[in-house]
Amino acid sequence: MKYHNYLEIILDNINEGIHIVDETGMTVVYNQKMAELENMEKSTVLGKNLLKVFPSLTAESSTLLQTLKSGRVIRDNQQEYLNKYGQKITTISTTIPIYLENGTIWALEIARDITKIKELYHRIVSLQERLYTDNQSERGFYTFADIRGEDEKLKKVIKYAEQAAQTDSSILIIGDTGTGKELFAQSIHSSSKRRKQPFIAQNCAALPENLLEGILFGTRKGGFTGAVNRKGLFEQADGGTLLLDEINSISPALQAKLLRVLQEGLLRPVGGENDLKVDVRIIATSNTPPLEAIKKGNLREDLYYRLAVVSLYLPMLSERKGDIIRLAEYFIAKYNQKLKLAVAGLSPGVKKLFLDYSWPGNVRQLQHTIEGAMNIIGDEQIIREEHIIPFLIELENDNEQGVRGEEAILVDHNREKLSLPERLNQIEKSIIKDTLKKTGGNVTIAAQELGLRRQSLQYRIDKYNIARK
Numbered sequence: 121m122k123y124h125n126y127l128e129i130i131l132d133n134i135n136e137g138i139h140i141v142d143e144t145g146m147t148v149v150y151n152q153k154m155a156e157l158e159n160m161e162k163s164t165v166l167g168k169n170l171l172k173v174f175p176s177l178t179a180e181s182s183t184l185l186q187t188l189k190s191g192r193v194i195r196d197n198q199q200e201y202l203n204k205y206g207q208k209i210t211t212i213s214t215t216i217p218i219y220l221e222n223g224t225i226w227a228l229e230i231a232r233d234i235t236k237i238k239e240l241y242h243r244i245v246s247l248q249e250r251l252y253t254d255n256q257s258e259r260g261f262y263t264f265a266d267i268r269g270e271d272e273k274l275k276k277v278i279k280y281a282e283q284a285a286q287t288d289s290s291i292l293i294i295g296d297t298g299t300g301k302e303l304f305a306q307s308i309h310s311s312s313k314r315r316k317q318p319f320i321a322q323n324c325a326a327l328p329e330n331l332l333e334g335i336l337f338g339t340r341k342g343g344f345t346g347a348v349n350r351k352g353l354f355e356q357a358d359g360g361t362l363l364l365d366e367i368n369s370i371s372p373a374l375q376a377k378l379l380r381v382l383q384e385g386l387l388r389p390v391g392g393e394n395d396l397k398v399d400v401r402i403i404a405t406s407n408t409p410p411l412e413a414i415k416k417g418n419l420r421e422d423l424y425y426r427l428a429v430v431s432l433y434l435p436m437l438s439e440r441k442g443d444i445i446r447l448a449e450y451f452i453a454k455y456n457q458k459l460k461l462a463v464a465g466l467s468p469g470v471k472k473l474f475l476d477y478s479w480p481g482n483v484r485q486l487q488h489t490i491e492g493a494m495n496i497i498g499d500e501q502i503i504r505e506e507h508i509i510p511f512l513i514e515l516e517n518d519n520e521q522g523v524r525g526e527e528a529i530l531v532d533h534n535r536e537k538l539s540l541p542e543r544l545n546q547i548e549k550s551i552i553k554d555t556l557k558k559t560g561g562n563v564t565i566a567a568q569e570l571g572l573r574r575q576s577l578q579y580r581i582d583k584y585n586i587a588r589k
């Protein structure tokens with residue numbers, strides 16, 4: 121194996137994003153993690169000038185270009201990006217100059233994803249705040265009045281949720297990312313008789329299993345090395361509501377312990393010798409259909425039936441197109457206030473784009489798209505295509521198939537950085553994407569066209585992670 125192949129494997133398997141530009145600002149190294157962090161394709165960035173690929177950056181705002189110019193190190197710079205689901209990713213990056221022997225300067229940026237750490241930090245801080253706030257009702261949780269939409273499917277869910285709020289039953293909220301699960305959970309809490317009691321949310325996917333158990337059920341001294349006496353979230357939420365996000369991501373063993381709390385109101389802290397009795401209303405969420413999760417072994421059937429006394433299915437934004445423009449206008453009004461702007465609305469072109477777009481990140485993505493547009497709109501009054509393109513078109517290209525097919529092949533011919541097998545892989549991927557696009561995602565017909573067996577095409581689709589639509 122050649123030296124640069126080793127290096128490439130190392131770079132693509134470390135947990136830091138790495139980006140190097142040469143003296144002209146052209147990207148010479150761009151690893152997989154950086155591509156994930158910035159929601160770009162490696163092939164789009166490599167070999168190109170930075171400002172061409174990231175149109176929202178300028179020579180002043182790009183840390184790489186600043187370092188190139190000044191030769192100075194920029195340490196621990198915090199940045200936020202949207203990933204392809206429209207979720208905000210927070211990174212901390214350090215940018216340093218590289219002095220080459222011939223006297224030229226390149227610049228290297230190393231970025232760490234601290235989204236999870238930041239979430240945890242905020243959660244701890246806000247938990248502390250809440251513990252010290254006597255008047256619980258002034259914490260400003262969402263209420264049903266905050267849920268916008270005129271769509272009949274959504275209105276039905278709201279009505280059902282309002283009724284369920286009056287009871288103590290467990291609730292399972294099922295919906296894709298950004299459809300409003302947390303919004304519903306908070307609204308249910310704030311219109312229930314528990315509203316003066318705590319509301320606590322925990323994302324079960326955000327923590328490793330052994331930590332999660334301690335956080336939920338608490339720990340008693342000696343439970344595991346270094347354990348201290350600490351109340352779990354169930355105890356902290358006593359009398360109130362506990363939101364367990366992504367319930368399908370916890371292990372069957374821990375699910376069994378949850379079932380016990382649901383059935384008997386009893387739990388045993390990690391390392392403890394006695395049971396505790398708690399009175400907590402559970403709202404759980406799942407972003408995959410529960411029956412599918414049960415089949416895959418990710419959700420215990422007994423827990424499911426206990427949780428799903430009330431099940432709320434939140435529709436995706438693309439299933440309620442009538443609400444897209446309405447919500448956009450609602451967010452414009454919201455950010456007008458927040459950013460002290462006077463934006464009047466969307467251009468007809470943007471409206472059409474919005475209605476045609478698939479919105480994989482649902483309402484959150486729409487909200488962040490509007491927020492992003494209003495941050496760069498200046499003193500214009502109408503949001504036009506160019507204000508949303510940095511936030512939308514990139515995403516669609518990533519999610520849909522083959523838009524950059526031919527371009528990808530061209531780009532790679534220009535690049536001597538890739539090995540021959542890698543280049544062939546890229547070409548194979550783009551041919552498969554194009555063929556699938558032609559056949560409307562039909563794998564059987566695409567396989568015939570390509571002269572492959574169905575299974576071997578499917579293997580390649582999985583290998584290259586190609587979305588079929």
Ligand SMILES: Nc1ncnc2c1ncn2[C@@H]1O[C@H](COP(=O)(O)OP(=O)(O)OP(=O)(O)O)[C@@H](O)[C@H]1O
Pocket residue numbers: 266267268269295296297298299300301302303304407483484487
């Ligand atoms: N119907 C709605 N009306 C107004 N705002 C909404 C609506 N649905 C969602 N939002 C807003 O969209 C954002 C995302 O909603 P929320 O956090 O509830 O999504 P979620 O389903 O919990 O997503 P995830 O699975 O990623 O955690 C929030 O800012 C929320 O206020």
Ligand SMILES: [Mg+2]
Pocket residue numbers: 301302365
């Ligand atoms: Mg959520």
